[in-house]
Amino acid sequence: MNKKGSKNESLRGAVPLSHFFLRQRVQPGDLALDATCGNGLDTLLLAELVGEGGRVWGFDVQPCAISATKALLEREGRSGNVELFETSHERVSEHVPAGLAAAVFNLGYLPGGECSLVTSPETTVSALTQAAALLKKGGLIVISLYTGHEGGPQEAFAVEGWGASLDPREYNVWRSRQLNRPDTAPYLVLVERVR
Numbered sequence: 001m002n003k004k005g006s007k008n009e010s011l012r013g014a015v016p017l018s019h020f021f022l023r024q025r026v027q028p029g030d031l032a033l034d035a036t037c038g039n040g041l042d043t044l045l046l047a048e049l050v051g052e053g054g055r056v057w058g059f060d061v062q063p064c065a066i067s068a069t070k071a072l073l074e075r076e077g078r079s080g081n082v083e084l085f086e087t088s089h090e091r092v093s094e095h096v097p098a099g100l101a102a103a104v105f106n107l108g109y110l111p112g113g114e115c116s117l118v119t120s121p122e123t124t125v126s127a128l129t130q131a132a133a134l135l136k137k138g139g140l141i142v143i144s145l146y147t148g149h150e151g152g153p154q155e156a157f158a159v160e161g162w163g164a165s166l167d168p169r170e171y172n173v174w175r176s177r178q179l180n181r182p183d184t185a186p187y188l189v190l191v192e193r194v195r
């Protein structure tokens with residue numbers, strides 16, 4: 001378990017809440033996707049959860065994000081079952097097979113780094129559509145949404161519209177917001193495949 005992903009981490013924000021759900025659902029031997037690797041913390045958690053018998057695919061458009069993720073996985077001895085792609089998550093279905101137990105979309109930009117590119121509504125919704133089709137029954141997509149930066153509200157609106165359009169016979173779709181934080185606080189959208 002990495003330091004930021006300990007089992008007793010408090011649910012102080014969208015990302016810890018997404019990790020809480022991932023720990024509930026992802027089992028050794030599972031297949032998982034990180035659609036936005038960034039610094040690799042979500043990729044590392046998925047690699048730990050699926051174990052050596054599972055497999056993780058990670059995507060990011062920025063070379064610095066892919067190299068940071070690779071370095072973290074190597075440092076933690078978890079690179080063996082992870083395949084990284086320096087390309088847009090719009091190409092997920094070209095590289096990732098069906099049967100995913102989980103897909104992580106931690107949107108927005110990488111804070112505190114030289115990587116400043118943000119995710120965008122069109123590519124995000126395209127990748128979400130592909131990931132939803134690749135989920136196995138009971139599989140989850142966890143989407144951390146940020147509305148405090150330019151373009152963030154538009155992306156959140158597009159993601160919520162996409163989620164609302166999913167057939168309830170096929171997917172359960174949830175929105176989790178913190179009531180005691182400002183409206184701009186990051187929040188989580190969760191998609192579960194029903195059948």
Ligand SMILES: C[S@@+](CC[C@H](N)C(=O)[O-])C[C@H]1O[C@@H](n2cnc3c(N)ncnc32)[C@H](O)[C@@H]1O
Pocket residue numbers: 035036037038039040041042043059060061062065087088089090106107108109110111115117118119120123
């Ligand atoms: C909030 S960060 C991800 C944080 C990361 N999961 C972690 O644990 O550190 C968002 C990432 O999305 C990436 N990104 C932006 N557009 C993308 C795209 N079209 N496909 C894949 N990644 C993209 C950015 O480069 C950035 O690294």
